Amino acid sequence: MAKVLVIHGPNLNLLGQRQPDIYGTTTLAEIDRRLVALARAEGAGVDTYQSNHEGAIVDRLHAAQGRYDAIVLNAGALTHYSYSLRDAIAAIPVPVIEVHLSNIHAREAFRISVIAPVVRGQISGFGADSYLLGLRAALAIAASASHADSGRSDGAASMTDVPARRARSGGAPRRQRARQRRP
Numbered sequence: 001m002a003k004v005l006v007i008h009g010p011n012l013n014l015l016g017q018r019q020p021d022i023y024g025t026t027t028l029a030e031i032d033r034r035l036v037a038l039a040r041a042e043g044a045g046v047d048t049y050q051s052n053h054e055g056a057i058v059d060r061l062h063a064a065q066g067r068y069d070a071i072v073l074n075a076g077a078l079t080h081y082s083y084s085l086r087d088a089i090a091a092i093p094v095p096v097i098e099v100h101l102s103n104i105h106a107r108e109a110f111r112i113s114v115i116a117p118v119v120r121g122q123i124s125g126f127g128a129d130s131y132l133l134g135l136r137a138a139l140a141i142a143a144s145a146s147h148a149d150s151g152r153s154d155g156a157a158s159m160t161d162v163p164a165r166r167a168r169s170g171g172a173p174r175r176q177r178a179r180q181r182r183p
């Protein structure tokens with residue numbers, strides 16, 4: 001069974017009351033309920049976690065190795081400046097999907113993403129649905145990885161192929177890189 005971890009960063013515990021004109025009125029508890037329901041309907045498992053602390057999120061990313069097939073991450077404002085989050089994402093073999101309720105590209109200039117270059121992809125601007133779309137992307141990645149693991153030989157393009165990331169890491173495929181990192 002595919003297992004996905006959803007991480008909510010700073011201030012997302014206030015969803016529902018926090019700037020509803022931007023973030024909507026859906027609470028974090030309701031988003032988590034929808035995520036669990038979708039995962040169950042898809043025969044998958046999901047754990048959710050929220051923290052207002054950068055280091056706690058870094059720890060959680062590290063601990064996800066070997067336990068989850070993919071991570072859906074809304075890093076909140078850490079998205080815009082946290083190089084420790086970026087490095088943590090780059091350091092682990094678990095694919096990360098970046099999500100945002102609001103369309104960060106249509107907002108203030110400082111809302112650029114420093115984690116975007118090291119995530120698998122980004123979903124931004126669909127309100128609470130961004131999380132559900134992120135979970136669907138995570139499950140598709142997990143399914144594609146398990147196909148590849150069971151000796152897929154049809155030559156079809158895989159969603160797990162990220163040429164830019166491979167180029168940065170010396171051109172080795174993800175699983176090979178994971179093997180290289182193991183002692």
Ligand code: DQA
Pocket residue numbers: 010011012074075076077078079099100101102103104111
């Ligand atoms: C956010 C966008 C960020 O710019 C902001 O700091 C947040 C929430 C979003 O989900 O739209 O806290 O990540």
